[in-house]
Amino acid sequence: MNTSALILMIVTWSSVTFATAYFFYKILTIPSKPEYDSTSEKSEKE
Amino acid sequence: MTKTQSSGWGSRVGLVLAMAGNAVGLGNFLRFPAQAIENGGGAFIIPYLVCFLLMGIPLLFVEWSMGRFGGRYGQHSTPFIFDAMGKAPYWKYFGVFGIFTNIAVAAFYCYLESWALSWSYYSVAGTFTGMSQAEVQSFFENYIELGTSHPVIFWIICLFLNTWILSRGLSGGVEKVAKIGMPLLILFGIVLAITGISLQASPGGAINDGIVGLNYLWSPDFSSIWSFKVWVAAAGQIFFTLSLGMGSIHCYASYLKSKEDIALNAMSAGWMNEFVEVVLGSAIIIPISIGYLGIEAVTEMVSGGSGLGIGFAVLPKLFSDWGTFGIFAGVMWFGLLFFAGITSSLAMGTPVMGFLEDNFKIKQSTGAWIFGGIILLLGIPCVLSQDAFNEYDYWAGTIALVIFAMVEIVLFAWVFGMDKGWKEINTGADIKVPGIFRFIIKYVSPIFLIVVFVGAIPSILENATKATSVYGWTARFLLVGLFVLVAILVYIAKKRQGSNPYPESND
Numbered sequence: 001m002n003t004s005a006l007i008l009m010i011v012t013w014s015s016v017t018f019a020t021a022y023f024f025y026k027i028l029t030i031p032s033k034p035e036y037d038s039t040s041e042k043s044e045k046e
Numbered sequence: 047m048t049k050t051q052s053s054g055w056g057s058r059v060g061l062v063l064a065m066a067g068n069a070v071g072l073g074n075f076l077r078f079p080a081q082a083i084e085n086g087g088g089a090f091i092i093p094y095l096v097c098f099l100l101m102g103i104p105l106l107f108v109e110w111s112m113g114r115f116g117g118r119y120g121q122h123s124t125p126f127i128f129d130a131m132g133k134a135p136y137w138k139y140f141g142v143f144g145i146f147t148n149i150a151v152a153a154f155y156c157y158l159e160s161w162a163l164s165w166s167y168y169s170v171a172g173t174f175t176g177m178s179q180a181e182v183q184s185f186f187e188n189y190i191e192l193g194t195s196h197p198v199i200f201w202i203i204c205l206f207l208n209t210w211i212l213s214r215g216l217s218g219g220v221e222k223v224a225k226i227g228m229p230l231l232i233l234f235g236i237v238l239a240i241t242g243i244s245l246q247a248s249p250g251g252a253i254n255d256g257i258v259g260l261n262y263l264w265s266p267d268f269s270s271i272w273s274f275k276v277w278v279a280a281a282g283q284i285f286f287t288l289s290l291g292m293g294s295i296h297c298y299a300s301y302l303k304s305k306e307d308i309a310l311n312a313m314s315a316g317w318m319n320e321f322v323e324v325v326l327g328s329a330i331i332i333p334i335s336i337g338y339l340g341i342e343a344v345t346e347m348v349s350g351g352s353g354l355g356i357g358f359a360v361l362p363k364l365f366s367d368w369g370t371f372g373i374f375a376g377v378m379w380f381g382l383l384f385f386a387g388i389t390s391s392l393a394m395g396t397p398v399m400g401f402l403e404d405n406f407k408i409k410q411s412t413g414a415w416i417f418g419g420i421i422l423l424l425g426i427p428c429v430l431s432q433d434a435f436n437e438y439d440y441w442a443g444t445i446a447l448v449i450f451a452m453v454e455i456v457l458f459a460w461v462f463g464m465d466k467g468w469k470e471i472n473t474g475a476d477i478k479v480p481g482i483f484r485f486i487i488k489y490v491s492p493i494f495l496i497v498v499f500v501g502a503i504p505s506i507l508e509n510a511t512k513a514t515s516v517y518g519w520t521a522r523f524l525l526v527g528l529f530v531l532v533a534i535l536v537y538i539a540k541k542r543q544g545s546n547p548y549p550e551s552n553d
Contacts, residue, residue, distance in 0.1 A: 005264035023314035
């Protein structure tokens with residue numbers, strides 16, 4: 001492969017793969033929030 | 047006033063996979079590589095990624111936010127999501143696009159999807175074994191010209207599958223398919239990408255290494271960056287690939303609870319789509335087809351900006367020369383295309399079902415069969431004629447998206463207001479949304495979209511006035527009729543609503 005093609009491809013693939021893995025990892029590891037229902041939302045506003 | 051969701055997502059991973067599945071479609075594998083070759087090779091990635099950052103991600107934030115906001119008022123489709131956000135009565139009629147586009151696109155998309163299903167069957171059955179390239183090409187042409195009953199049979203099977211899955215609801219149907227289909231799609235894509243990249247030239251086999259095709263695709267023509275046409279192509283590809291401007295993202299997001307995160311979810315689904323498109327999509331059809339056919343032949347095949355011909359008329363021949371692995375390769379390739387297609391078409395059905403349930407109390411299972419019936423009827427011209435197919439693709443699959451996205455970002459940023467809009471995006475956010483996006487959403491993305499729309503006006507006028515066949519005119523008539531029908535249903539639904547269905551949104 002010519003140098004510019006190789007650099008573009010590797011930089012792009014690495015960036016996209018890193019971003020994908022990073023955000024999906026956060027999805028898997030961030031704890032879920034307590035469930036909200038209409039009652040608790042209303043009392044928060046009052 | 048809030049409304050308890052009658053159905054929702056079973057898990058966060060399921061939601062993200064379903065949203066990614068909504069975005070990942072046939073275009074990730076067939077359209078992107080061809081668009082890249084047509085528009086500067088590796089240099090295309092520059093306008094492409096700029097459009098992703100300045101238009102794609104902002105619109106993802108906007109559509110997810112609007113969806114979750116509408117869900118708070120029990121609305122899962124854009125007519126009344128828009129109605130809740132804008133005070134003027136006409137906004138809901140712009141929201142009609144979010145139903146119209148999904149139905150019209152599904153009508154032809156399910157037919158394409160059925161090709162992937164049938165080609166998976168043919169791969170297992172060994173139909174292409176022993177065929178020459180010309181024979182495979184002829185088989186493909188005979189198929190789409192309805193030389194046999196198979197196209198119709200597989201289309202009906204595909205419609206039935208979509209409808210049955212939709213009738214099982216969000217977590218019982220759509221989410222389950224996403225949790226199985228998306229990981230399999232990614233796995234198959236990785237195997238095929240490795241196969242493509244590692245292809246070696248050999249006597250009687252490939253004439254080029256797979257690297258030759260990669261080199262051709264990624265070699266940059268930096269002069270293309272100064273071309274307006276390339277930027278329009280990049281913006282169009284971002285639109286198409288992220289399923290923006292359709293109303294399906296709004297629908298999926300409307301099933302979130304009001305304080306559930308959208309920022310991280312949107313980023314994860316968006317980047318997952320980019321991984322499938324830019325990494326996997328670029329490493330399969332081009333390296334493999336250039337490996338066996340050469341650069342000149344492949345360049346000519348993708349000259350229309352689509353790799354459909356390569357995907358269905360060239361790869362089967364190449365796979366059939368690979369012996370036993372070729373059967374697996376065929377099943378993986380067409381299976382991957384089918385999963386990509388069905389996860390997208392399911393996303394097109396949910397806003398229609400949501401609209402019918404929210405406003406006419408039609409059960410989701412019944413709504414699914416209504417959706418199936420409508421796309422069966424509307425799809426008939428597409429099955430019979432390329433002209434009808436092209437009309438649906440252009441008006442619903444291209445122009446409607448741009449109009450809808452342009453309107454929704456003005457509504458979100460300027461009518462609903464960026465103060466409320468920014469608060470909406472950040473409510474429940476599990477990541478810090480960079481503040482620059484506030485400026486981008488308010489000023490940059492709307493200008494971007496207006497420029498794209500204005501740039502498309504000559505094409506709109508040309509396509510509206512050009513001569514076409516009876517099927518083409520039938521398609522145009524059906525599209526107009528569909529839009530009017532949905533608008534009438536919105537009008538009736540509004541009359542049935544109470545006097546102030548969105549008491550908090552008018553603050």
